[in-house]
Amino acid sequence: ADPGALQIxxxxxxxxxxxxxxxxxxxxxxxTRVSADLHYYVRDxxxxxxxxxxxxxxxxxxxxRMYLHDQQNTPATVDNLTAMTGTPKQAxxxxxxxxxxxxxxxVGLYRVWGSRLRFHQEAFEIR
Numbered sequence: 642a643d644p645g646a647l648q649i650x651x652x653x654x655x656x657x658x659x660x661x662x663x664x665x666x667x668x669x670x671x672x673t674r675v676s677a678d679l680h681y682y683v684r685d686x687x688x689x690x691x692x693x694x695x696x697x698x699x700x701x702x703x704x705x706r707m708y709l710h711d712q713q714n715t716p717a718t719v720d721n722l723t724a725m726t727g728t729p730k731q732a733x734x735x736x737x738x739x740x741x742x743x744x745x746x747x748v749g750l751y752r753v754w755g756s757r758l759r760f761h762q763e764a765f766e767i768r
Contacts, residue, residue, distance in 0.1 A: 643759070646731035648677035651746065653717065653738020657681055657691050659763060660737065664698040664705070676704035678726060682738065686711045717742055719749030730757060737763035 652660050660679060667675055679699065683689040686709055699707040708725065715721055726732070732754055736743045747760045 643731060643733055646733045646759070647726065647729035648675070649722075649726060649732060649734045650677050650679045651682070651717075651722075651734060651736045651738065652680070653682045653736075653742045654684070656736075656738030656763065657695070658737075660735075661691065661694065661698070664695070664702065667702055667705075668698065674704060675702070677706070679705055679707045680710060680722065680725075681707065682710045682712070682717045682742070684712050717746065719746060719753060722746065722750070723753055728754065728757075731759075732757060733759045733761065735761045 650660055650663075660681075664679075679695075681691075681695060683692070686692060692709060695707060695709075699705050710717065710721075732750075734746070734750060736746060743762045747762065750758050750760065
């Protein structure tokens with residue numbers, strides 16, 4: 642990760658699992674300090690099995706800001722995301738989730754931020 646770039650972590654649904662592992666690895670007194678915005682997109686925040694665990698993990702990491710979005714109130718769009726983040730000098734996006742969502746965000750964010758963006762996407766598919 643580029644220490645000078647805004648770190649934006651985006652998870653869609655079950656794509657939150659690598660971020661859970663990442664957050665768990667950041668727990669403890671000998672941890673490297675990390676600053677990031679975590680955006681978690683779910684269908685229904687009330688029934689999502691990971692929300693409480695994420696909130697607990699982020700609560701002890703003051704520089705990791707968690708944003709919980711459900712599809713009805715805050716759809717995953719480039720406009721919604723950039724409205725929350727502004728226009729950073731440099732940004733690294735780490736994405737894990739549905740391929741279509743990742744492609745939509747990648748294309749849209751490159752259109753808005755151009756060369757200021759590095760987009761990392763986890764490649765997984767349910768077959």
